[in-house]
Amino acid sequence: MTTRALAAFAAGASYDGLPPEVVAKAGALVLDCVGAAIGGAAVPEVVALTGLVRSRGGVPEATAVGARPGFAAPLADAAYAMGAAADVLEHQDGYRFGGFHPSHAIPAVLAVAEHVDADVPDLLTAVVVAYEVANRIARAAHPQATKAGWFPTAASFGAAAGCARLLGLSEDGIADAIGATAFFAPAILIESIFAAPGAKPAFAGQIARAGVEGALTATTGLTGWREVVEHPRGLVSVLGGDGDTAHGLGSEWTILDVHQKWFAGCRHTHGAAQATAELALEHDLKPSEVSTVDVEAYDVALLLVDRPVGADPSTVACTLSLPFAVGAALADRYVGGRQYATDRRTNPEVLRVAGLVGLRRADDLEALYPEYTATRVTLTTTDGRTLTRTVDTPAGDSRAPMDRDRLLAKFGAYADPVVGAENAARVAEALLGPSGSVRDLIALVTVFQEAQA
Incomplete structure (x- = not known):
């Protein structure tokens, strides 16, 4: 050394x-x-x-x-x-x-x-x-x-x-x-x-x-x-x-x-953003149809990105907030630079969902860190459904890399x-x-x- x-x-x-x-x-x-x-x-x-x-x-x-x-x-x-x-x-x-x-x-x-x-x-x-x-x-x-x-x-x-x-x-x-x-x-x-x-x-x-x-x-x-x-x-x-x-x-x-x-945002928000986006696409969910959001993760995620946002959050605050990432992913099915523009980061439906997010530690996910930044999201809908998704290797991980088309799309x-x-x-x-x-x-x-x- x-x-x-x-x-x-x-x-x-x-x-x-x-x-x-x-x-x-x-x-x-x-x-x-x-x-x-x-x-x-x-x-x-x-x-x-x-x-x-x-x-x-x-x-x-x-x-x-x-x-x-x-x-x-x-x-x-x-x-x-x-x-x-x-x-x-x-x-x-x-x-x-x-x-x-x-x-x-x-x-x-x-x-x-x-x-x-x-x-x-x-x-x-x-x-x-x-x-x-x-x-x-x-x-x-x-x-x-x-x-x-x-x-x-x-x-x-x-x-x-x-x-x-x-x-x-x-x-x-x-x-x-x-x-x-x-x-x-x-x-x-x-x-x-x-x-x-x-x-x-x-x-x-x-x-x-x-x-x-x-x-x-x-x-x-x-x-x-x-x-x-x-x-x-x-x-x-x-x-x-x-x-x-x-x-x-x-x-x-x-x-x-x-x-x-x-996804744009701190890496520790990505599992939650991806899980939420996938559930929203799979079940054609609208933000108004979600009543509770339970997120389980590992200690470092709780330490760093358990950051509520207010009614008029800055771009910097939103990029470091797991609750915001969930709200944006549910509304837009993606979190990129566009989601941090003023009209999206202050959007009432995004901020309402962000306010619903509860983040807690899960022993099984903590045991995987840092090999995996695993996150589990459970959405409860207004009609009583419970939808759960776990993501352990978010898109872009070296074990789930972006292909050339996605790399060029992001750059473009x-x-x-x-x-x-x-x-x-x-x-x-x-x-x-x-x-x-x-x-x-x-x-x-x-x-x-x-x-x-």
Whole structure:
């Protein structure tokens, strides 16, 4: 379990040495993140955060992907802006064995890749490095960190490794980048996220920013703490974890276990959302026909997403609320970015059902966590029927993955209205190909936005 081993892996990774399925997964994850950023850019909380970045100006080194209209900013600022946009709708990926979002690293890696004029295969190699480093750190601290009240910032350290690689640093330099990130990574109280304040998306932006700053610091020749991961008072230990973070590097590909979200919202709401949507479709239920909603889940779900919403909830609050997810899924048979628009998140029938939800622990479901985020929903109808559905592997899980059509549909729902269907298709082709330059790819998702301004 050493920082040095993680750096050695990052320095030695090569595109030609990556299994095809790993490359394909990396492309799909970047596509997902770009789509989420495009969709999130119009959310008021993100408009406020990216507006601050835009107002500061600075050297235009990389594009703030997803910002409307598009603009360029210093590397760390560009990563921050995209990070906030990609997080706000909670439609990004996640790693169930780490309790975090490894895609928080992508805005950092993408900004640096654009800046150095990397090609898409170089980008994807750096993304794989970032995920493998981040996932191992987070896995070693999960679920102890979450239960102690911390959100793992492992993506900052993975981002630093990926960015340092793109910047041409040696193994020593990458170790310094990972170690220097300790001085930039935020300390995130998980309750501060799930309390759902308007500033919440800033935490994801800051995680991305920290990775860029750590890598840039190493380029100056300054050293980082090369025991940041494994020291007895280092990152993993302080978060309550243990274990060998370097186990299986280069042979076990944790990126393949990363889930993508078919439903938008915190992962711990997905089982309930899917079970409710399936029951609504199967029985042609209307919200007015449901009188009670009983949801059974595992301890972490109760800790994080048992969040009632009021009469005028914010987008951030709704994305972190299991009761809201149930109400939206019953009304619309799906929970995506559209369900967080003002007219849907304040819809009386959605909010009425949300108010009916009772969430409780089930011993059999708790025993399955974290291998499964299993959730059981029981709906009682006004005519006396009792309808139950259990979902243990929500759509998008690595064991129930989204196929290519669903991946493209999710991306297109966000990208097509903003950058045009033709540009969106070309972005998907470049990332899933993979081929072309990162700068050309970025231009495809920003030119139309600038024309719209």
